[in-house]
Amino acid sequence: xxxxxxxxxxxxxxxxxxxxxxxxxxxxxxxxxxxxxxxxxxxxxxxxxxxxxxxxxxxxxxxxxxxxxxxxxxxxxxxxxxxxxxxxxxxxxxxxxxxxxxxxxxxxxxxxxxxxxxxxxxxxxxxxxxxxxxx
Amino acid sequence: xxxxxxxxxxxxxxxxxxxxxxxxxxxxxxxxxxxxxxxxxxxxxxxxxxxxxxxxxxxxxxxxxxxxxxxxxxxxxxxxxxxxxxxxxxxxxxxxxxxxxxxxxxxxxxxxxxxxxxxxxxxxxxxxxxxxxxx
DNA sequence: AACACTGTGTAATAATATAACATTAATATA
DNA sequence: TATATTAATGTTATATTATTACACAGTGTT
Ligand SMILES: [Zn+2]
Ligand SMILES: [Zn+2]
Ligand SMILES: [Zn+2]
Ligand SMILES: [Zn+2]
Numbered sequence: 177x178x179x180x181x182x183x184x185x186x187x188x189x190x191x192x193x194x195x196x197x198x199x200x201x202x203x204x205x206x207x208x209x210x211x212x213x214x215x216x217x218x219x220x221x222x223x224x225x226x227x228x229x230x231x232x233x234x235x236x237x238x239x240x241x242x243x244x245x246x247x248x249x250x251x252x253x254x255x256x257x258x259x260x261x262x263x264x265x266x267x268x269x270x271x272x273x274x275x276x277x278x279x280x281x282x283x284x285x286x287x288x289x290x291x292x293x294x295x296x297x298x299x300x301x302x303x304x305x306x307x308x309x310x311x
Numbered sequence: 312x313x314x315x316x317x318x319x320x321x322x323x324x325x326x327x328x329x330x331x332x333x334x335x336x337x338x339x340x341x342x343x344x345x346x347x348x349x350x351x352x353x354x355x356x357x358x359x360x361x362x363x364x365x366x367x368x369x370x371x372x373x374x375x376x377x378x379x380x381x382x383x384x385x386x387x388x389x390x391x392x393x394x395x396x397x398x399x400x401x402x403x404x405x406x407x408x409x410x411x412x413x414x415x416x417x418x419x420x421x422x423x424x425x426x427x428x429x430x431x432x433x434x435x436x437x438x439x440x441x442x443x444x445x446x
Numbered sequence: 447a448a449c450a451c452t453g454t455g456t457a458a459t460a461a462t463a464t465a466a467c468a469t470t471a472a473t474a475t476a
Numbered sequence: 477t478a479t480a481t482t483a484a485t486g487t488t489a490t491a492t493t494a495t496t497a498c499a500c501a502g503t504g505t506t
Contacts, residue, residue, distance in 0.1 A: 241376040263427055274423050282417055288409050292398055294438040303429040
């Protein structure tokens with residue numbers, strides 16, 4: 177029930193591009209995606225960007241804004257791309273989606289002094305991953 | 312004493328570009344900056360990007376990653392671009408730097424389950440500003 | 447002087463993203 | 477079923493954002 181929003185049938189292009197991103201161990205960039213799916217008949221940047229836009233919109237993937245790259249969502253608690261948090265290693269560029277009930281609760285309830293209420297946020301943490309930290 | 316890190320003498324190009332950003336009511340994009348400083352002898356994108364990079368590095372400006380735009384820092388508590396938070400109106404695109412001791416304390420101390428410690432973060436909230444919300 | 451370091455100027459190019467238009471597929475609803 | 481509507485596709489061209497490469501100038505140090 178809780179993940180119902182993600183059970184949408186993808187179109188052909190969306191499925192091809194999602195599969196590629198989903199099986200990638202690292203975030204993928206649009207033109208790298210384009211290069212990889214040309215053998216499947218997707219020839220133009222716009223075809224990639226349209227699929228990416230839709231996949232982001234429905235929460236199947238997220239955009240890592242500081243890297244202009246896309247990662248599949250493996251976090252059942254992140255509702256349709258409305259609340260995202262990532263850790264990014266500044267050496268090896270490994271990106272991990274953060275799944276913390278405390279963090280999302282804190283941010284979802286955060287109100288600034290103007291009383292502006294937010295419908296969405298994106299948080300990117302930077303540092304060294306465990307591996308890179310011990311070298 | 313607390314803002315010592317920002318008291319650096321800017322070079323000519325850095326000063327020109329900082330002044331432009333600092334007096335702008337909205338985030339500026341690199342090529343819009345370029346257009347605006349051509350009368351001052353800055354002719355090429357690279358001259359703009361070099362100044363922007365340095366200004367970001369020393370914390371005089373911040374990059375709004377989701378908008379590829381730059382805003383001057385007016386927040387004495389944000390130490391050299393290591394910890395930034397913004398609110399962004401999805402209608403009028405107004406951007407405000409958030410200055411909340413509670414938020415920065417929470418995020419600075421946040422540790423994920425891997426125990427990865429972060430040296431830096433960037434947070435962007437999206438919603439409607441007061442003005443746009445009441446229309 | 448020799449060196450390192452930082453910044454500048456210029457040209458060329460790479461990388462990221464969108465506009466415009468024609469067509470086709472899927473869905474709704476009358 | 478017909479038809480209207482919406483969503484997705486294919487293609488070309490173009491706009492926007494950012495970097496590479498190279499030559500040179502200023503400043504401080506040894
Ligand atoms: Zn997610
Ligand atoms: Zn790493
Ligand atoms: Zn700031
Ligand atoms: Zn607004």
